[in-house]
Amino acid sequence: MDKELIQQIRDKARNLLEEGTVEGVIGYERASDGVTSRPLFVYNPSDTERLIYDETCAHNLVKYLLDKKGKKMAVVVKPCDSRAINLLLNEGQIERDNVFIIGVGCPGMVETNWNHKSETLQAKCRTCQLSKPVVYDFLAGGEIERQAEEETYSDITEEEAKSVATRRGFWLEQFGHCIRCYACRQVCPGCYCPVCFAERLDPLWLGIRIAPEENDMWQTIRSFHLAGRCIGCNECERVCPVGIPLSLLNRKLEKDVKELFAFQAGLDPEEKPPFATFKKEEVMEFEK
């Protein structure tokens, strides 16, 4: 744990609360297993002493801003999570003036389990190029050096090289494990529809029967709804209780959106997302 950095977060949080700049601060505290961390909502200046920050703070806290609309909140935000702020600003879900962003640099998050943290960096962290959040009001700990690998999407090109039938088999097997807990949706900053298509009864797009073909439809549409919107926090995959490699879906779409429309979500709050705009002169593969 970086004591200096944590002190800066605590001091900032305390100031913001004492001065009444915000109603609450969303950050991290040590979980009850003594090793990992969990989200913490601080409303009382004295509770700011519970705030921590280290390589187990994987949660993307930006999601919680959606529950605090209209309230002034501060939130601790890692570089990857900061793109979710831009996404929500872009989509008119939050107001910039209502959010105070306590940015933190990030050395990379590690894989954790209850009561245990490994030395292994999460896959997304190995290629993360951001040395600081893309948007913030205060940067605790300052900018840090990162030595990230180049993003080559090798996981995706590997899948693409397989035959269509092989891929079909792979995904049906994977979707067969899904228990439709919807944790992947609940945790996602981009999934905030008041009524998700998965719960619409008329028309019933998705049967509630937990069967491979229904699960298939669920994940196909869920991931496609995040096309050009997913900011790559990989929270969906992290929380999936049955370990479905959702990053292979999200990253495929991210890669194609980059290639087809030269767009990456969450980098610029003003830029129009790919499905909100078009170019008259563009030509797609099926038109050739």
Add this chain to the structure above:
Amino acid sequence: MKSEYQPKVIGFLCNWCSYAGADMAGTSRMRYPQNIRIIRVPCSGRVDPLFVVKCFQRGADGVLVSGCHPGDCHYTEGNYHTRRRFALLREFLDYLGIAKERMRVEWVSASEGQKFADLLSDFTAELAGLGPRSKILDG
């Protein structure tokens, strides 16, 4: 008697161009395969990716989304959105194991009855070549 495999094709045709094009093929008595079930939509921009995925889930062998030529959409720009959306969806479905040849996006105007008939013949033949897909079980 040989029972030939007949692919099931679902076609979403926009009211203003492609549906009229299909109508023209019919009224001009052009021959085309009967494999298509046509669903008329106000504009190709109305076609939600959900519709297409649902068709495949329920066992369609091929899906056609057809609208006015770019620049000619009755609602000015619906088809530009269609183009982007389905360019991405085709790739994605292919990645998930539903070959992209099974999904076509075509621009057919009200006067292009022949084009409609030809494209259906071609699409049906291509799908027949790919063979049946039993629901979601094979691509």
